[in-house]
Amino acid sequence: MTTSGTLAVRKLRPSDLARLSTVGLRTRKLRAALSALGIAIGVAAIVAVLGLSSSASANLNNEISALGTNLLVVQNGQTITGGSAELPKTARAMIARIVAVTHVEQTGSVSGDVYRNSLIPSIDTNDLSIDAASLGLLRTVGTSIAQGRYLNAATANEPVAVLGAAAAQRLGIDRVYSGERIWADNTWLYVAGILNPAVLAPDIDSSVLVGFPAAEHYLSFDGHPFTIYVRAQNSHVNQVDNLLAATANPENPSEVNVSQPSAALVAQADAQSTFDDLFLGLGAVALLVGAIGVANIMIISVLERRSEIGLRRALGATRGHIRVQFLAEAILLALIGGAAGVGAGALSTALYASTKHEPVVIPVIAWGGGVGAAIVIGAVAGLWPALRAARMSPTQALWSM
Amino acid sequence: MSAETTRPAPCGVADEHLPAQNAADRPVLEVGHVTKVYPSQPPVTALRDVSFTVATGELVAIVGPSGSGKTTLLHLMGTLDRPSSGRVRITGLDVARLSDRELAAMRATQIGFVFQQFFLAEHQTVLDNVADGLLYAGVPQTERRARALDALGLVGLAARPHARPTQLSGGQRQRVAIARALVGSPAIVLADEPTGNLDQAAGQAILGLLKELHHRGVTIVVISHDRDIAARMDRRIEMLDGRIVYDSADDASRSPLPVLEDRPSHEDSRP
Numbered sequence: 001m002t003t004s005g006t007l008a009v010r011k012l013r014p015s016d017l018a019r020l021s022t023v024g025l026r027t028r029k030l031r032a033a034l035s036a037l038g039i040a041i042g043v044a045a046i047v048a049v050l051g052l053s054s055s056a057s058a059n060l061n062n063e064i065s066a067l068g069t070n071l072l073v074v075q076n077g078q079t080i081t082g083g084s085a086e087l088p089k090t091a092r093a094m095i096a097r098i099v100a101v102t103h104v105e106q107t108g109s110v111s112g113d114v115y116r117n118s119l120i121p122s123i124d125t126n127d128l129s130i131d132a133a134s135l136g137l138l139r140t141v142g143t144s145i146a147q148g149r150y151l152n153a154a155t156a157n158e159p160v161a162v163l164g165a166a167a168a169q170r171l172g173i174d175r176v177y178s179g180e181r182i183w184a185d186n187t188w189l190y191v192a193g194i195l196n197p198a199v200l201a202p203d204i205d206s207s208v209l210v211g212f213p214a215a216e217h218y219l220s221f222d223g224h225p226f227t228i229y230v231r232a233q234n235s236h237v238n239q240v241d242n243l244l245a246a247t248a249n250p251e252n253p254s255e256v257n258v259s260q261p262s263a264a265l266v267a268q269a270d271a272q273s274t275f276d277d278l279f280l281g282l283g284a285v286a287l288l289v290g291a292i293g294v295a296n297i298m299i300i301s302v303l304e305r306r307s308e309i310g311l312r313r314a315l316g317a318t319r320g321h322i323r324v325q326f327l328a329e330a331i332l333l334a335l336i337g338g339a340a341g342v343g344a345g346a347l348s349t350a351l352y353a354s355t356k357h358e359p360v361v362i363p364v365i366a367w368g369g370g371v372g373a374a375i376v377i378g379a380v381a382g383l384w385p386a387l388r389a390a391r392m393s394p395t396q397a398l399w400s401m
Numbered sequence: 402m403s404a405e406t407t408r409p410a411p412c413g414v415a416d417e418h419l420p421a422q423n424a425a426d427r428p429v430l431e432v433g434h435v436t437k438v439y440p441s442q443p444p445v446t447a448l449r450d451v452s453f454t455v456a457t458g459e460l461v462a463i464v465g466p467s468g469s470g471k472t473t474l475l476h477l478m479g480t481l482d483r484p485s486s487g488r489v490r491i492t493g494l495d496v497a498r499l500s501d502r503e504l505a506a507m508r509a510t511q512i513g514f515v516f517q518q519f520f521l522a523e524h525q526t527v528l529d530n531v532a533d534g535l536l537y538a539g540v541p542q543t544e545r546r547a548r549a550l551d552a553l554g555l556v557g558l559a560a561r562p563h564a565r566p567t568q569l570s571g572g573q574r575q576r577v578a579i580a581r582a583l584v585g586s587p588a589i590v591l592a593d594e595p596t597g598n599l600d601q602a603a604g605q606a607i608l609g610l611l612k613e614l615h616h617r618g619v620t621i622v623v624i625s626h627d628r629d630i631a632a633r634m635d636r637r638i639e640m641l642d643g644r645i646v647y648d649s650a651d652d653a654s655r656s657p658l659p660v661l662e663d664r665p666s667h668e669d670s671r672p
Contacts (some may be wrong), residue, residue, distance in 0.1 A: 007499065007506040010539030027524045214527075311520040314481065314510020316537035318502050394481045397473060398516065 009318055011326075021328035023202025024301050024309075025336075035297040037176040038290030039377060040344060043370040045283035047345025050366035052352055059358040060265055067200050069125050069262040074228040074248050077257040080142055085255035086224045091210070091248040093133070095228060098243055100236035102232040103139040107204070108132035109226035110219050112185035114161075114208045116171050126170040130184055131207040131226070132215035133162075140229045146192030148176035156211025159218050165197040166205040171181035185235045186206065186216050200261040201229065290337060291377040298330050298385035302392075309389055311399030323390035330382020331375055338374020342367045427493050428540065429589045429620050430478060435472050437643075447473040448599030449643045450487070453650075455589065460615035460624045460626040464631035472593070474640070478622065479512055479591050481506045492588045502601050509537040513582030515592035519574045521566040527553065527577050528562035534584040545584075552580040553602030555617075556610060572603030589620045596630060608633055 012020070026031040073094070076085045076354060096104045110130040113122065138150055149155075150162055162184060163173060173191065180191040189210065211234045215221035229247060232240035237260070243255040303307070309322055317325075345361050353360045437448040448470045448479070455461055465471045476482035477489050480496050489496040499507065508514075513534070521530050531549035542547070553559045556576040566574050575595060577649055582590050592611065596604030608630060615621055615635070623634060631637045639647040 007503040007510070008496070009502045009506045010509070010537060012537075013539075013541070015542065016536060023522070023524070037532075305518055306523070307518070311516075312478065312537075312543045313505070314508060314514045315534055316505050316507075316585075318505040318537075321505075321537060333544075398481075398520075399476075 004170065011065060012321060017324065017328055021332045023325075023341065024305070028301070029241075031297060033292045034338075035290075036333055036337035036340065038293040039287065039334050039374055042283050042285075042287030042288075042349070043075050043338045043341025044291045044343075044344040045068060045286055046360065046373075047342050047370050048282060048348045049276050049279040049283060050354075051360075051362040054361040054363050054366070055349060055353040055358045056356075058361045059351050059353075059356075061178060062365060063199060064262050064265050064325065067262065068231070068234075068265075069260070070234050070242055071140070071142065071200050071261055072230040072232060072237065072244060073201070073259045073261060074230060074244050075259070076224075076249075076256045077228060077255045079252075079255055084285055085249075085252065086257070086294060087226070087228065087248055088251075089223050089225070091225055093229055094247050094250075095230055097245065098232075098247060100233045100240050102233060103136060103231040104193035104228060105134045105137040106225040106228045107134070107137065107207070107209070107214065108215065108224060109217050110210070110221045112219060114167075114171075114184040114189070116139040116182060118183045126190075127206065128167050128170060128217075129207050130161075130219065131204070131209055131265045132212045132223075133204075133207075134212065136196070137204075137209070137229065141198050141204060142229055143196050143198035143201070143204070146194045146196045148191070149302035150193055151193075151209065151211050152293045155192055155214075157213045159187055159214055160192045160195045160210065160213075162195060162209045162381065164195050164205040164207045164209070167208050168194040170206070179224070182208070184308045185219055193223050201227075210285075215276055251350045285372060285395030287377065291334075292335075292376060292380045294330055294334055295381035295385065297333070298326065298382050299388070300388040301329075302385045304328060305389075306392065306397040307386055309392050309400075313394035313396065319390040321394075323386045326386035326389045327382045330385065332379065333367050334374045334378025335371070338371050338377075342373070343372045345370065428456050428490075429459075430455040430622070431488070431490040431493075431494060432474075432487040433475060433477070433490075435474075435484040436543070437470075437477065437482070438485045439582065447643055448477070448484070451640075451643070451645055452487075452540055453638060453645060453648055455618055455620060455622060456543075457461050457588075458615070458618050459636060460612065460634050461636045461638060462631035463622060463624050463638045463640060466626055468642075469640040470643040471626075471640050473643075474632055475591055475593055475624050478589075479514060479635060480507050491523055500542070505522045505537065510585060511588045513585060513587035513590040515578050515582045515590065515595050517597040519566070519571075519578045519596040519598070521577055521581075526563045526565060527558065530566065531584050533654045534581040538585055548584050549580070552578075552584040555583060555614065556580045570603065572606055573657035575603070575607050576610065577601060577615075579607075583614070583619065588623055589622065593623060594625055595623060596625075596627070604630075626647050 070193060076087045079085045092104050092106045108131060110132055112130055113125040114128050114130055117126065133151065135153065136150055137155060138144055151160065163171065168174065171193065176191055176193055181188040182191060197202065210219065212223065216223055230240065230244065241258060241260065244258045245253040249256045312322060346367065349362055350360045419563065429603065431454045433452050435448055436446065439445040439447060451474065463471050479486050480491065483496060493506060496504065528546055528549050531552050532545035535545040535548060549560055550559065553562055557581050558573060558576050558580065566577060569577065572609060596607050599607060611621055623636045625631060637649040638645055
């Protein structure tokens with residue numbers, strides 16, 4: 001007797017397998033939805049964490065690259081005795097002689113407070129400072145004028161002020177008009193313009209800027225620079241950094257502080273990603289719990305569907321047919337959860353990023369990994385129940401109810 | 402027995418899918434000296450040296466009280482289990498020499514099951530329930546449905562292919578289950594207490610349907626504890642304590658139930 005040919009086992013068609021894998025989900029919708037929810041929460045947490053941090057760091061990187069990483073800031077430090085040191089008046093000119101330096105601008109600290117008008121009590125200083133500023137400052141620190149005009153060669157000699165972004169807000173000035181004045185140390189200063197925020201030089205934001213000659217003439221400024229902003233060629237930032245202290249104050253190089261503001265932003269971006277690990281860990285725990293939920297549901301499903309399994313065996317299903325049906329169902333269940341989780345994670349990322357005006361970045365590893373992890377989880381969680389279903393004796397499944 | 406079928410019937414003696422037709426005299430089912438022992442503590446011997454054959458087109462009732470071994474016999478005839486010793490042949494193929502996968506293919510193509518509890522999928526239409534009888538035989542879905550419609554015609558339900566099983570009466574559900582058993586043009590249909598969950602009238606109608614299918618040439622074995630049902634079948638095999646105590650094919654002239662009548666107590670027999 002020959003058995004080949006007449007008794008060939010047929011594989012399930014992909015369309016039939018797809019239909020079979022949905023049987024349990026269609027007949028027990030609520031339960032399927034709840035167990036998929038576990039996976040969805042885990043995947044959503046991971047996608048959102050990766051998406052949010054990617055969006056935030058993309059935003060920071062955009063800012064950093066727009067502002068440039070070649071800005072160096074020279075400030076006077078402290079003397080050995082603890083007093084405030086002074087940068088020599090020649091510091092700017094000396095720094096400008098370094099070949100790799102492209103721009104040098106400076107500000108000087110003017111003593112005194114500034115008020116909206118002469119009637120404001122002198123105690124309401126608003127924590128504002130008056131700074132003398134050189135004329136090319138804006139381009140060097142990477143900010144721009146929001147309203148009105150910046151200082152020029154003419155207005156630098158006159159009692160004219162330009163307000164930093166925060167300074168304008170605290171003084172209650174949101175637009176610039178002709179003849180507008182503020183009160184500084186018994187002198188009226190005419191407001192010429194308002195600046196945008198200076199991310200790399202936040203000191204400027206709370207400053208009222210006047211020209212060096214005007215500061216010396218009207219505000220009894222001593223002419224010593226307080227901060228010098230240096231732009232170096234990108235390839236020589238470190239070399240310039242090393243030269244700056246000795247160049248700015250050859251007599252006492254140790255009394256000079258040199259810093260690179262963009263380094264702080266990069267550190268900020270790094271600090272955010274360490275925070276991510278915590279949330280990724282939480283997402284992984286949620287995924288694990290979701291996986292246990294899927295495994296649990298599948299085991300219950302196999303027990304409940306004994307008669308279906310027995311019937312299918314009687315209709316000619318092999319153990320392999322039963323195994324692949326339940327495995328496909330578990331994977332489908334997890335995949336639905338994973339897809340929902342990716343959707344929810346992406347949506348929350350998009351909402352959050354758009355409220356913060358950040359670019360929406362959902363890395364491939366987040367959504368691809370989310371879907372991939374869901375498939376793996378479904379396969380792992382469904383394997384044991386599927387094997388159990390396939391091992392079930394058809395006679396017991398059908399007749400022992 | 403008539404070979405006249407008004408449609409390309411999914412079953413019947415004229416069907417080309419029945420390998421049993423290759424040898425006209427070859428029985429569809431051969432059970433030879435079959436013993437089944439369940440390895441429990443102590444071991445339970447469910448069948449002892451059972452032998453009979455079922456020829457193509459026969460309508461056979463296997464009747465006996467609970468514990469007589471008829472369900473075990475059904476498992477063996479349906480290739481859902483293997484005998485401890487002895488031989489089961491379906492369409493000439495020895496079950497002992499087939500792998501699990503080949504036995505599954507055997508069930509998919511050669512054996513139709515009808516159960517007491519119907520076992521219909523409530524989320525599917527009647528048509529798809531019947532079509533699932535061909536799911537594991539490698540038939541594409543459109544053809545499965547076409548053949549399912551033919552099978553529904555055989556059981557008198559061609560008008561309601563899109564109903565859900567929950568919308569049907571018990572008798573109609575069992576007709577759907579019978580259609581599912583027939584859709585693959587099996588060599589043999591095994592019906593386990595097909596009227597067990599039905600009221601008297603519906604049960605009679607199902608028996609009438611089985612007889613009608615028998616007249617169309619379908620080979621049917623009915624398992625039942627009900628001797629009234631058995632009495633309506635052409636051939637009766639009576640079982641007790643794992644043995645065949647009477648086979649009407651052996652001696653048609655003997656009076657029915659000679660052994661059973663000698664025994665005063667049967668848990669399932671009627672008063």
